[in-house]
Amino acid sequence: MTDLFLLTAAQMRRIKPYFPLSHGIARVDDRRVISGIVFVIRNGLRWRDAPREYGPHKTIYNRFVRWSRLGVFNKIFAELARKAGKPARLMIDATHLKAHRTAASLLKKGLFLRRIGRTKGGLNSKLHAVCDGQGRPVIMLLSEGQMSDYKGAALIIDALPPARELLGDKGYDADWLRQALAERGIKACIPSRSNRKTPIEHDRVLYRQRHKIENMFGRLKDWRRIHTRYDRCAHTFMSAICIAATVIFWL
Structure with a gap:
């Protein structure tokens, strides 16, 4: 043993x-x-x-x-993350998870959606996540691979815990998102897109901390059934992600 x-x-x-x-x-x-x-x-x-x-x-x-x-594993992750307290800082990002050929059928069969989409990289899913200032995930959402970052943010913004600031990359530079964060008293630290006519300044020193959410994704992908999706059903794959996040960060 x-x-x-x-x-x-x-x-x-x-x-x-x-x-x-x-x-x-x-x-x-x-x-x-x-x-x-x-x-x-x-x-x-x-x-x-x-x-x-x-x-x-x-x-x-x-x-x-x-x-x-x-939904047992999802609940365990959510409850342990909640008991850690309210984070002062949040970070948001998303990553692609390649779907193995055993799970890569786009045809929907049964009651549950598969959350598998098609991008230039092939068939994959996308994991949207929000982590705290220590790089520990507090919210996770699984979607089709072609879903944009800010659309994923729209699905999880209501679940954001109170925080002082939120860090995100250029994919989250949207006026509606900045407004929604301001209404919640959260300062947005998000670089402006290159096509924005009037760039919005951000704290460049604070933005360097965003590597922690990238590190979090890297640690999740060290688990082989997370890095490559073998599960056909989205709820079983999401449970595997919650198990990995719980063991790595919350136990």
């Missing part, structure tokens, strides 16, 4: 309150199964290739899918 991942007892105590209640027969050991899910996502394995120390691979896979549909 030396090379395997295992959640500590302290980490389990933090996330256990958000687990669904067990009805009837007691569940298989939560610590072992959740650790197996983390191991598979981090190393980009097929579920059937999960080490036998974590138990039957079907148990691990079924728990991941069932709890993904219930």
